[in-house]
Amino acid sequence: MDNIRFDGRVAIVTGAGTGLGRSHALGLAARGARVVVNDLGVSQDGTGATSEASEAVVAEIRAMGGWAMAHGCDVSDEAGVNDMVAQAMDLWGRIDICVNNAGILMDKTFAKMEMSAFRKVVDVHLIGSANVAHACWPIMRAQQYGRVVFTSSASGLYGNFGQSNYGAAKAAMMGLMNVLHLEGARDNIRVNTLAPTAATRMTENLLPPEAAALLAPETITPGLLYLVSEDAPSHVILGAGAGSYTQTRIYETPGITLLDEANTPETVAAQFAQITDPENQTEMADAFSQTKKYALNAAQARGLKLDW
Template sequence: MVDIRFDGRVAIVTGAGTGLGRSHALGLAKRGAKVVVNDLGVGRDGSGSSSEAAQAVVAEIEAMGGEALAHGCDVADEDGVIDMVTQAIAVWGRVDIVVNNAGILRDKTFAKMDMADFRKVVDVHLIGSANVAHACWPIMREQKYGRIVFTSSASGLYGNFGQSNYGAAKASMMGLMNVLHLEGARDNIRVNTLAPTAATRMTEELLPAEAAELLAPETITPGLLYLVSEDAPSRTILGAGAGSFALTKVYETPGITLMDDENTPETVAAKFAEIAAAEGQEELTDAFSQTKKYALNAAKARGLKLDW
């Protein structure tokens, strides 16, 4: 088994002052990466700001003989992100790895949620992740090398009561990953998503003490390090927690094709069990795969042949 190393690589880790981000930054540094430790130093809800957490992680990295740079921009602020990336280039000349980990929580039921809180959570998670990836994208294209990870959550993939804003933002990571995977492939830019379950300040009130001990952030970072490694996969959603790892995939059933006269809501209702039957389901690799599937199915049902 070959050791995974990051010697000569430069990584940006957002939200790296505490919890998962700190663990990721230290994990990268221990294996040779130079690390930009980004953290605005806000509370769990995004309020306040302080540079202490980021500076503390930089000090930890330097104490182990590594190189690190602190930057306190809000990832939702495009100008701040550009400044962060510009500083990384000025110091080290490249950016190879982006770990989008920064996030906040403003939980309430949808009925009671202020739309400003909905928008703020989406801004930090989705727009923030896009800002950092976008600022690094031309650098990675020119280098012909890049590794980007977005951070999703079971709340986005499966849902969680009281987290409509957070769930929507976290589900969007999959769509962003899917497109950037396709657009980055020719330039050796690989894009993945981590879906972690960890005991951090974001989950401290939700976990019993015994579970929290098992769900330490350090149990997740090995999966993250693989996702940003030289031989990383791409377009992968890796679930991680307590040393457990699994892949999340979206499948589509074979379904049915309804001819013109029978294509009614009543027929859809009557045949819904057949539509939902899982046997023969497959993973589609891009949106056009679905278009092609439906057109071919329709042609076959009509006895037509498509050269596709």
């Protein structure tokens, strides 16, 4: 297999001043990419702002002989994102890779959480990711080339106590990927989701030192680099941490079909074990695939032939 390179490619990495984003930016630059290092420079909860972190990463990239520019916009601010993309286009004339990594934490149980904190976390993770992808989208369509990665989390895919805002935002990455994968396919825009677990400032108080040493951000970046490479897949949720890589999928069971008078809550309850039986479960290619499945099931149960 040929070495994965990004010579001539331009990448935007958000939240690239520290942790995973910094590792991604350095990894892309080391393999030839020109990198927009985006970081607002806020604290873990999104307060404060400084350009020091992003400028430091730019200096690292330039010291290795690479190309980089810093931009400190808040990704939840559409005007700021548009300015970042415009500056990248003015400097390098294209954008090939969009790595949505920026995020904050404002953890509390749902009962104690203010809705302003819920909105803020969703704004940064979900709206911020959508803002950056949306600003890059027409450029990638015109180029007939683009690679987009959203950053999810096990907190969104599986749940984590005290993280309703973060979990909701991270689960939304999957839905955004599902749709953009379909919409980008004809223009060679491939869209994936990275679900990392790493020792960063977001997890520094949660991990024992021995585990943190194994979960360095640099153990995850190789997976990210593949997801944005020329031969990247599309529509993949790639779990990554400590050099381990997995794929998360959503399956649907064959289920049952209830007709007419039998379609009652009591029958659903009585047959719930069969509804949830995982044998022969399959993935749905898109939302319409599920609609088609249900209509065909109902037609078959009624002895009808449905030409679909």
